[in-house]
Amino acid sequence: MDTGPAPTRIQARNRAAILEAALDVFSAQGFRGATVDGIAAAAGLSKPNLLYYFPSKEAIHDALLAGLLDLWLAPLRALDPHGDPLEELLAYVHRKLEMSRELPRESRLFANEILQGAPRIGQALEGELKALVDEKAAVIAGWVAQGRIAPLHPRHLIFSIWSLTQHYADFDVQNRAVLGDEDPFTHAPAFVDTLFRRLLTPPATG
Amino acid sequence: MDTGPAPTRIQARNRAAILEAALDVFSAQGFRGATVDGIAAAAGLSKPNLLYYFPSKEAIHDALLAGLLDLWLAPLRALDPHGDPLEELLAYVHRKLEMSRELPRESRLFANEILQGAPRIGQALEGELKALVDEKAAVIAGWVAQGRIAPLHPRHLIFSIWSLTQHYADFDVQNRAVLGDEDPFTHAPAFVDTLFRRLLTPPATG
DNA sequence: GTCTATAGCCTGATAGAC
DNA sequence: GTCTATCAGGCTATAGAC
Numbered sequence: 046m047d048t049g050p051a052p053t054r055i056q057a058r059n060r061a062a063i064l065e066a067a068l069d070v071f072s073a074q075g076f077r078g079a080t081v082d083g084i085a086a087a088a089g090l091s092k093p094n095l096l097y098y099f100p101s102k103e104a105i106h107d108a109l110l111a112g113l114l115d116l117w118l119a120p121l122r123a124l125d126p127h128g129d130p131l132e133e134l135l136a137y138v139h140r141k142l143e144m145s146r147e148l149p150r151e152s153r154l155f156a157n158e159i160l161q162g163a164p165r166i167g168q169a170l171e172g173e174l175k176a177l178v179d180e181k182a183a184v185i186a187g188w189v190a191q192g193r194i195a196p197l198h199p200r201h202l203i204f205s206i207w208s209l210t211q212h213y214a215d216f217d218v219q220n221r222a223v224l225g226d227e228d229p230f231t232h233a234p235a236f237v238d239t240l241f242r243r244l245l246t247p248p249a250t251g
Numbered sequence: 252m253d254t255g256p257a258p259t260r261i262q263a264r265n266r267a268a269i270l271e272a273a274l275d276v277f278s279a280q281g282f283r284g285a286t287v288d289g290i291a292a293a294a295g296l297s298k299p300n301l302l303y304y305f306p307s308k309e310a311i312h313d314a315l316l317a318g319l320l321d322l323w324l325a326p327l328r329a330l331d332p333h334g335d336p337l338e339e340l341l342a343y344v345h346r347k348l349e350m351s352r353e354l355p356r357e358s359r360l361f362a363n364e365i366l367q368g369a370p371r372i373g374q375a376l377e378g379e380l381k382a383l384v385d386e387k388a389a390v391i392a393g394w395v396a397q398g399r400i401a402p403l404h405p406r407h408l409i410f411s412i413w414s415l416t417q418h419y420a421d422f423d424v425q426n427r428a429v430l431g432d433e434d435p436f437t438h439a440p441a442f443v444d445t446l447f448r449r450l451l452t453p454p455a456t457g
Numbered sequence: 458g459t460c461t462a463t464a465g466c467c468t469g470a471t472a473g474a475c
Numbered sequence: 476g477t478c479t480a481t482c483a484g485g486c487t488a489t490a491g492a493c
Contacts, residue, residue, distance in 0.1 A: 055476080074367060077284035081469060094477055096470065153366055156421075160362055161280060163424045170428035178429045195449070200429060201442040205415055208422070212414030215362075218369045222376035223384045223406060236407040243401070243449045261458085287487060300459055302488065464489075471482075 060098055062088045064112075067105045072150040075157045076106055110158065110166055113151055114173065120144065121203070124181050130188040131245055138206055138241050139234065145214035146230050152214035178203060195247045202244075209237055266304055268294045270318075273311045278356040281363050282312055316364065316372055319357055320379065326350065327409070330387050336394040337451055344412055344447050345440065351420035352436050358420035384409060401453045408450075415443055 066087035070079045081102050085095040099105045120140040124133055145152055163170055182199035189196050213220065213233055220229040272293035276285045287308050291301040305311045326346040330339050351358055369376055384406060391405035419426065419439055426435040 053476095059476095075281045075283065075363075077281060078367070080467085082467095091478060092469085093471080093479085097476065100470095102469065156362075156366055157281075159422050159425050160359055160366070161284070163428075167424070167428070170425055174425070175429050175431070197445060198438050198442050201438055203429075204418060204422075204426060204435075205442070205446060208414045208418030209411055212410060212418075216365050216410075216414070218373070219365050219376055219380070220410060222369075222373070223381050223409075225381070229410075232404050232407055236404050236411070239403060240411060240446075240450050244446050259458095265458095286485085288485095297460060298487085299461085299489080303458065306488090308487070458493105460491100460493075462490085462492100465487090467484105467486075469482105469484085472480085473478100474480100475476105475478075 056098070059088075059090065059094075063090070063095055063098055063105065064109060067109055068150050068154065071106060071109065072153040072157065075161070107165065109154060113155060114166065114169055116148075116151065117144075117155060118174065118177055121177060121181055124184065126184045126187075130185075130193045131242070134185075134194070134202075134206075134245060135238060135241055138210060138237055141206060141210035142213065142234060142237055145210050145212075149214035149217060152211050156211065156215045192247060194245045197244070205244075206241070209240070262304070265294075265296065265300075269296070269301055269304055269311065270315060273315055274356050274360065277312060277315065278359040278363065281367075282309075313371065315360060319361060320372065320375055322354075322357065323350075323361060324380065324383055327383060327387055330390065332390045332393075336391075336399045337448070340391075340400070340408075340412075340451060341444060341447055344416060344443055347412060347416035348419065348440060348443055351416050351418075355420035355423060358417050362417065362421045398453060400451045403450070411450075412447070415446070 063084065067079075067084045069087055070084050074083075079102070081095060082092050084102075084105065085092045088095065099108070120137055123140070124137050158164075158166055178200060182203065185194075185199035185202060188194045189199070213229055217229065269290065273285075273290045275293055276290050280289075285308070287301060288298050290308075290311065291298045294301065305314070326343055329346070330343050364370075364372055388405035388409065391400075391408060394400045395402050395405070419435055423435065
């Protein structure tokens, strides 16, 4: 009854520790910069032991990216076509900014992958990502057509939300160098709120 | 008269070819992902011949980054305190966007370095970059105080200009995946122009 | 100045004892 | 399941001929 292939508690724990350590290392050093030894050390395992759980370095990386995409798209997926346009979009912006604060390693892992030409998730970008953006861009275009938000290019609006919010994770080192003692996240929420409020609010008719 | 250490025409040409090739390779694969062999092949030289011109792989990378920082800061440096605020800032935005279009490799080289914690240019960020941003942020704060542009956090404004414009270089693959056949740069200038115009224009007084 | 050949190191992955 | 020991390949850099 206990000799089957059911995953042990230890197995689950070690797999999780490996993925956690790998996220640390891959996001900070990129795929090529990372070493299996480094990941194993960070996970508290020996190198061969790590390779008992994952067949290769690439398999660890793939497992991370596969789990990441859904997490990354969730906030956009949550954009409600039947909600108030300005509220929905601002809520999306704030969720994304919160993710940059809480999950900067995930953001950097993603940025590393895109920056180097998306060799491992290019297909997902053209498939899953494009489909979702198409769907939500149509919603935004509808809001524009109804005059409920100011006129703008829906897909570039989405790009601007991605770039502004993820910048606070991906370029954190630079932001801190410029700001000195001030934490970048102290004023970021108010700033992006102001920016998108002014961008999206249609001019008062009269 | 020709036995001195004066650099030959061939020397200058080969050095330039190496830096050009290195920019290709480093920006696409990161420092660790790049190989000296790959750079040498792209430059049309043998590996030992390349190492005759630069003592090490790191020396090539350093030479690239050193030449890059001034180029990268030039548009912000050109912001004229005595010009029209909205015009000056929009001109800055468009210069940066133009650089993303014309020099995407430089943008990606920089992004790779920042993303991985700026191990090689951290000092320049806290020195040269911070000093320039401090200076220009004071100019922007003055414009805000005079009511010539809408109130906002000057340094976060600068962050937003960086992130929005550089996004078109660094995340180009993703943008193209989402847009399909449409070139990202077709509508980018109009979009960022609209965005910053709405952000910066003070509400009409009445 | 440019090449071939190679030294020496690092790294991903495996063998095999326990 | 976990370890020590090690292989095999790829990499940076150098030696030495031309």
